[in-house]
Amino acid sequence: MVSKKTPLSIPVPSAGEVRSAKGSVDLSSDRVRVTLKTGESIEVLLYGATVTSWKVDGEEKLWVSEAAKLDGTKPVRGGIPLVFPCFGPNSSALNLPQHGFARLSNWSFLGENSEEPSSVQVDFGLSPSNIPDELKGKWDQNFGLIYSVILGQKTLQTKLVVQNEGEEKWEFQVLFHTYFKVSNAEKVSIKGLKDVTYTDKVLGGTTASEDNESVTITGETDRVYAKVPTDRETVIEQDGKAVFSVKRKNLEDVVVWNPHAAGAEKIGDFEPKEGWKEMVCVEAGSVGEWTTIEGGSVWEGGQIITLA
Numbered sequence: 001m002v003s004k005k006t007p008l009s010i011p012v013p014s015a016g017e018v019r020s021a022k023g024s025v026d027l028s029s030d031r032v033r034v035t036l037k038t039g040e041s042i043e044v045l046l047y048g049a050t051v052t053s054w055k056v057d058g059e060e061k062l063w064v065s066e067a068a069k070l071d072g073t074k075p076v077r078g079g080i081p082l083v084f085p086c087f088g089p090n091s092s093a094l095n096l097p098q099h100g101f102a103r104l105s106n107w108s109f110l111g112e113n114s115e116e117p118s119s120v121q122v123d124f125g126l127s128p129s130n131i132p133d134e135l136k137g138k139w140d141q142n143f144g145l146i147y148s149v150i151l152g153q154k155t156l157q158t159k160l161v162v163q164n165e166g167e168e169k170w171e172f173q174v175l176f177h178t179y180f181k182v183s184n185a186e187k188v189s190i191k192g193l194k195d196v197t198y199t200d201k202v203l204g205g206t207t208a209s210e211d212n213e214s215v216t217i218t219g220e221t222d223r224v225y226a227k228v229p230t231d232r233e234t235v236i237e238q239d240g241k242a243v244f245s246v247k248r249k250n251l252e253d254v255v256v257w258n259p260h261a262a263g264a265e266k267i268g269d270f271e272p273k274e275g276w277k278e279m280v281c282v283e284a285g286s287v288g289e290w291t292t293i294e295g296g297s298v299w300e301g302g303q304i305i306t307l308a
């Protein structure tokens with residue numbers, strides 16, 4: 001836990017394009033586009049601060065459903081929705097929607113903040129006043145979130161700073177629900193999870209230890225791998241060749257999700273229904289347990305995705 005507080009009250013930039021030596025940052029009414037001089041780009045919706053596109057060499061790296069709502073009426077089915085302050089079924093115990101409110105709130109764009117020479121960082125802020133009216137007061141904690149998305153030439157980094165603005169401690173869960181675009185999910189291997197204990201939600205929440213070097217998608221898959229050593233990268237291979245690797249900071253858990261054919265049928269905004277073959281969610285988070293944050297303290301966690 002870091003104890004320094006970062007103020008959320010940074011002046012909010014107005015719409016328009018800002019060009020710099022490294023590329024451009026373009027803010028429109030509902031999204032921010034970043035394009036590096038070398039051509040890589042991202043798009044982040046203010047709704048949910050959801051990353052909806054990451055392109056490298058003109059190729060999309062994230063999967064987004066063709067039926068995804070991008071107009072703020074429903075969490076985005078694809079890209080990188082941000083799960084906070086609760087994950088999955090824990091949400092109903094708190095009387096919050098599935099995966100919390102971060103992915104369905106309108107975030108403020110805080111501007112560009114790029115210190116690294118070859119990457120561009122854009123920051124987004126969320127405080128209790130930004131959450132939808134119908135959810136205000138349901139999670140009565142005094143918080144501030146700063147979410148940074150950092151685009152490099154072969155990397156995409158997402159980082160969340162959670163601030164407890166109150167005096168009492170509280171608990172949260174957090175997860176970057178990344179939908180990776182793959183060419184054939186049935187030939188994907190996910191490495192870096194061997195010997196880790198997981199909860200299998202498809203098998204009614206049973207736990208087991210991962211015996212395999214590679215996790216593969218052979219049917220509906222929904223597993224929470226808990227306490228994965230943070231010095232281990234999670235590597236996504238396609239046809240035996242590494243495509244993405246994910247490094248985690250302060251995030252001990254990894255969720256692997258693919259709805260497969262039967263699951264995709266049941267998800268209204270999952271299109272095309274065959275789309276499960278082109279995606280796999282490998283989600284870095286802290287969801288196995290709750291993270292406690294003391295009054296006045298700051299927590300920070302993140303992931304760095306690197307293209308192989």
Ligand SMILES: O=P(O)(O)OC[C@H]1O[C@H](O)[C@H](O)[C@@H](O)[C@@H]1O
Nearest residue numbers: 088098099201222255256257281
């Ligand atoms: O449909 P959503 O609320 O976006 O959730 C999509 C999926 O998210 C995570 O991966 C959970 O482990 C799954 O149980 C859930 O089905």
